[in-house]
Structure formats: structure tokens, C-alpha cells
Amino acid sequence: MSGMGEKSEQISKSARSTDPQEQESVALASQCVGEGRVLKIRGGVVDVFFTEHIPRIHDLVYAGDLAMEVAALLDQGTVRCIALTPVRGLGLGMPVHATGAPIQVPVGEAVLGRMLNVFGEPIDGKPAPNATISRSIHQAPPVLEERVVHSTILETGIKAIDLLSPIERGGKTGLFGGAGVGKTVLITELINNTAQHHKGVSLFCGIGERSREAEELYREMGEAGVRDKTVMLFGQMSEAPGVRFLVGKTALTMAEYFRDDLGQDVLLLIDNVFRFVQAGSEVSGLLGRMPSRVGYQPTLATELASLQERITSTRKGAITSIQAVYVPADDFTDPAAAHIFSHLSASVVLSRKRASEGLYPAVDPLASTSVMLTPAVVGQRHYDIARAVRRTLAEYEELRDIIAMLGLEELSAADRTVVARARRLERFLTQPFFSAESFSGEIGARVSVAETLAGCERILQQTKFADDEIDYYMIGALPEQKTAV
Numbered sequence: 001m002s003g004m005g006e007k008s009e010q011i012s013k014s015a016r017s018t019d020p021q022e023q024e025s026v027a028l029a030s031q032c033v034g035e036g037r038v039l040k041i042r043g044g045v046v047d048v049f050f051t052e053h054i055p056r057i058h059d060l061v062y063a064g065d066l067a068m069e070v071a072a073l074l075d076q077g078t079v080r081c082i083a084l085t086p087v088r089g090l091g092l093g094m095p096v097h098a099t100g101a102p103i104q105v106p107v108g109e110a111v112l113g114r115m116l117n118v119f120g121e122p123i124d125g126k127p128a129p130n131a132t133i134s135r136s137i138h139q140a141p142p143v144l145e146e147r148v149v150h151s152t153i154l155e156t157g158i159k160a161i162d163l164l165s166p167i168e169r170g171g172k173t174g175l176f177g178g179a180g181v182g183k184t185v186l187i188t189e190l191i192n193n194t195a196q197h198h199k200g201v202s203l204f205c206g207i208g209e210r211s212r213e214a215e216e217l218y219r220e221m222g223e224a225g226v227r228d229k230t231v232m233l234f235g236q237m238s239e240a241p242g243v244r245f246l247v248g249k250t251a252l253t254m255a256e257y258f259r260d261d262l263g264q265d266v267l268l269l270i271d272n273v274f275r276f277v278q279a280g281s282e283v284s285g286l287l288g289r290m291p292s293r294v295g296y297q298p299t300l301a302t303e304l305a306s307l308q309e310r311i312t313s314t315r316k317g318a319i320t321s322i323q324a325v326y327v328p329a330d331d332f333t334d335p336a337a338a339h340i341f342s343h344l345s346a347s348v349v350l351s352r353k354r355a356s357e358g359l360y361p362a363v364d365p366l367a368s369t370s371v372m373l374t375p376a377v378v379g380q381r382h383y384d385i386a387r388a389v390r391r392t393l394a395e396y397e398e399l400r401d402i403i404a405m406l407g408l409e410e411l412s413a414a415d416r417t418v419v420a421r422a423r424r425l426e427r428f429l430t431q432p433f434f435s436a437e438s439f440s441g442e443i444g445a446r447v448s449v450a451e452t453l454a455g456c457e458r459i460l461q462q463t464k465f466a467d468d469e470i471d472y473y474m475i476g477a478l479p480e481q482k483t484a485v
């Protein structure tokens with residue numbers, strides 16, 4: 001029996017190693033590590049008693065087909081597991097088999113073009129990816145001296161984002177918004193516009209969203225011709241909280257392999273990172289931990305950091321991530337939103353007011369920010385135009401009350417010009433999306449930064465406007481005839 005102990009020790013050690021060859025042997029050797037018995041079942045939480053070879057935290061164990069992850073060690077021999085598949089048919093005393101390793105997922109070229117679940121298993125109806133290497137989904141973030149900061153921009157072709165909240169190549173960008181303000185449409189548009197022009201690979205990770213959206217995305221990726229250099233991972237809202245909590249880590253493990261072992265640039269899109277926090281809170285509740293601020297788990301900050309700190313650029317390659325963030329009840333002071341915000345280099349805030357006025361994408365020009373918006377990175381002209389656009393829109397915001405009470409006529413000529421410019425800018429910053437063609441009926445447009453700057457500059461310089469505001473609504477670049485009069 002001591003031989004078994006040594007073996008399990010060896011397997012656990014190699015499962016945590018980053019050497020691919022060592023890891024390869026894990027799958028083979030992990031067949032006979034420890035046997036336990038189901039002691040207690042409470043919802044998705046299962047207590048298992050092991051007499052020997054007690055599994056460690058994060059180890060994967062199986063009761064028949066039911067996969068569980070060890071979340072806590074209760075006392076000598078008893079471990080508390082979180083079920084990753086429905087607990088249907090599970091009974092007390094049933095045998096539990098420990099694999100001696102955490103979840104291992106296939107990595108490398110073999111996963112490209114595939115739609116997979118948290119275990120790296122196919123959900124696209126095709127055979128399992130033919131990968132030679134698999135890795136544990138629990139990895140440490142790169143050490144500080146390995147990390148690098150880029151100061152280049154990822155052009156998205158979306159006017160409001162490129163102008164006011166430029167996305168950092170190799171950085172993290174959040175798309176914040178309450179329910180139904182257009183986060184999913186925007187992230188799909190970003191895939192459309194950036195994945196095609198992106199030289200490396202793209203990963204899309206769906207966490208806790210609707211399965212219908214996953215299906216639509218799969219189809220759209222095929223139409224855009226980017227599917228063969230994209231991996232899609234899903235832990236949707238119908239799945240167990242443990243799955244929604246871990247699927248982001250599966251995505252990152254694959255992204256890290258492309259970055260570190262293949263030296264590629266990775267575009268990582270996550271919809272929706274709030275659902276990761278929410279799943280963590282559900283797991284925490286199942287484990288019986290006391291809730292903390294606003295009912296969230298006490299481990300909110302560390303859990304989020306364990307995911308976000310891995311999304312980083314190193315000397316070997318960059319991971320550029322764009323994450324949709326659901327903001328509960330439109331409350332931006334919500335602890336989950338506030339914590340996510342602190343990890344990002346750019347945040348695009350979507351406003352309900354703009355969405356209700358039909359100003360899509362509903363980017364709030366005053367609340368959206370980016371550390372890239374400095375003269376040193378974007379250039380003096382871009383910086384000055386962005387500042388002037390913000391100032392004009394802020395002045396218009398201040399004038400709105402007066403206009404509502406006294407009417408536009410009561411404003412001074414200078415203020416009237418500000419209002420005319422601001423209303424045209426607001427409309428010019430809307431844009432028809434390729435991903436919204438089916439419900440908006442408008443043909444999508446991609447606009448270069450140069451065209452966006454030229455358009456805004458022209459509006460800012462105009463003093464008399466002979467045209468209609470509506471001419472600026474849902475267009476791409478400003479056409480030539482719209483010159484100053």
C-alpha cells in the first residue's frame with residue numbers, strides 16, 4: 001500500500017509541474033490513486049471519506065460519471081467536493097475515485113477551431129481534440145519580472161472606443177453595462193473587427209450566459225472566417241456553479257500555452273466576467289462560508305485576482321483581453337464591478353440612457369476611460385480631439401437642464417453652438433454594427449482612427465450648421481459633402 005502512496009504522491013507532483021512530458025504521464029498514471037465513499041450530499045456539495053491517499057485541494061474526483069473538484073479538506077479523511085455535473089443518481093456510500101490531479105485540459109494547435117467545455121471536451125459534436133499535451137487548469141500567474149507593458153493600441157474600427165477609450169494591445173479592457181445595454185452585441189462586433197486582423201489566435205470564453213448566444217457566435221465565427229484560429233469555451237448558465245467558476249481558468253490555460261510555449265499573441269474575449277464572480281459566490285455559499293459585503297463571498301478579491309493576474313503579457317507573447325462585465329442594477333459601486341474595474345487598463349462604460357435614446361453603441365463618453373489616452377501613446381492630435389469631444393459633451397450635459405426649463409432659444413449664441421456640436425458628435429459616435437445587421441437592418445461599418453478623428457475635428461470646428469443632426473446618425477466615416485459651411 002505504501003507503493004500506492006508513493007505513486008499518488010508522484011502523480012500529484014507531476015500534475016502540478018509545468019513540464020509537458022511529465023504532464024502527459026499524469027493522465028495514464030492517474031487511474032488508480034485513491035478510493036473513497038460518499039458520506040453526505042447537499043445540493044452540489046458532496047462530502048467524501050477516504051481512508052488513504054486523501055486527495056488535495058483542486059484535485060478531480062469521480063463518483064461514477066459525476067465529476068467533482070475537491071474544494072475543502074474537512075478533517076482527517078473527509079474532503080468536501082463541488083459537483084461539476086448534475087448529482088442525479090448519486091447515493092450515500094457510493095464509491096468515489098480520486099484521479100490524483102486537478103482538471104487537465106488539452107492545449108496547443110489541436111484545440112483551434114473547436115468548441116469545448118470546462119474539461120476541454122468537445123461540445124461541437126466532433127471527436128475529442130487530438131492533443132499530445134494537457135495541462136492543469138490551476139496555474140500560478142507569471143512572476144513580476146516576466147511581465148511587460150506595451151504601449152500600443154489595438155484598433156477596433158469602432159469610433160467611440162478608438163477615440164475615447166483606446167484598447168491597449170496586451171492589456172485588459174472591460175465593457176461595463178447593466179442588463180440589455182448591448183454588451184454581447186459589442187463583444188461580437190469586436191470579434192468581427194479584431195479577430196480577422198489579429199495575427200495570433202483568439203479565444204472566446206462564455207461564462208454563465210445563454211446557450212443560444214453560444215450557438216449564434218459559433219455560426220458568426222464561421223461566417224467571418226475566423227473559426228479555424230479561434231477556440232471557444234463555454235460554461236453556460238444552465239451548468240453547475242463549479243463549471244462556471246472554472247471555465248475561465250480552462251480558457252486561460254489554453255491561452256497561456258499559446259503565449260508561453262508557442263510565442264503567439266492571444267486575443268481573449270470573456271462574456272461575462274461578472275458571472276465568474278457570481279459562480280464563486282454560489283460555490284462559497286455551498287461551502288457554507290459566511291457572506292461578506294453586499295452578500296458576496298469573502299474571497300472575492302483573491303478569486304478575481306487568481307484569474308485576472310494570469311491575463312498578462314510576458315516577454316514571450318501578449319494576451320489582450322476584452323471582458324464584458326454585467327453591472328447589477330446599473331450600480332457601478334457594486335463590489336464585483338468595482339473590483340473588476342481595478343484590474344483593467346481601459347473601461348468602456350455602456351449607459352442605459354444612451355441605449356434608450358437609440359444611440360448605439362451606448363458608450364458613455366464621459367465615464368469611459370483608458371490609460372492609453374495620453375499624448376505619448378495616441379499622439380497630441382488624438383488626445384486634443386478626445387479632450388475637446390469630452391468637454392463639448394460635458395458642457396451640453398450641464399446645459400440640458402436649462403434647455404429643459406427655458407428652451408434652446410434662451411441660450412447664448414456660444415452655448416447654442418456647443419449644443420449643436422454636441423448633438424452632432426453624439427450622433428456621429430453611433431455606428432452601424434456588422435453584428436447588429438440582422439435586427440437593425442443597417443449595413444455594418446468599420447471606421448479607421450484617422451477617419452474618426454477627421455470627423456470629430458470637422459464637427460468641433462464648425463460654427464454654423466446647415467445640415468440635419470440625423471445625417472450624422474448611424475453612419476461610418478463623415479462623407480466629404482459634410483464639410484463646414
Ligand SMILES: Nc1ncnc2c1ncn2[C@@H]1O[C@H](COP(=O)(O)OP(=O)(O)OP(=O)(O)O)[C@@H](O)[C@H]1O
Binds near residue numbers: 181
Ligand atoms: N449596436 C447596436 N445596434 C442596434 N441595436 C443594439 C446594438 N446593441 C444592442 N442593441 C439592442 O440591445 C439589445 C440587447 O443587447 P445585448 O444582448 O448585447 O445586451 P447585453 O448587455 O449583453 O444584455 P444581457 O446583460 O442581458 O446579456 C439587442 O438585442 C438589440 O436590440
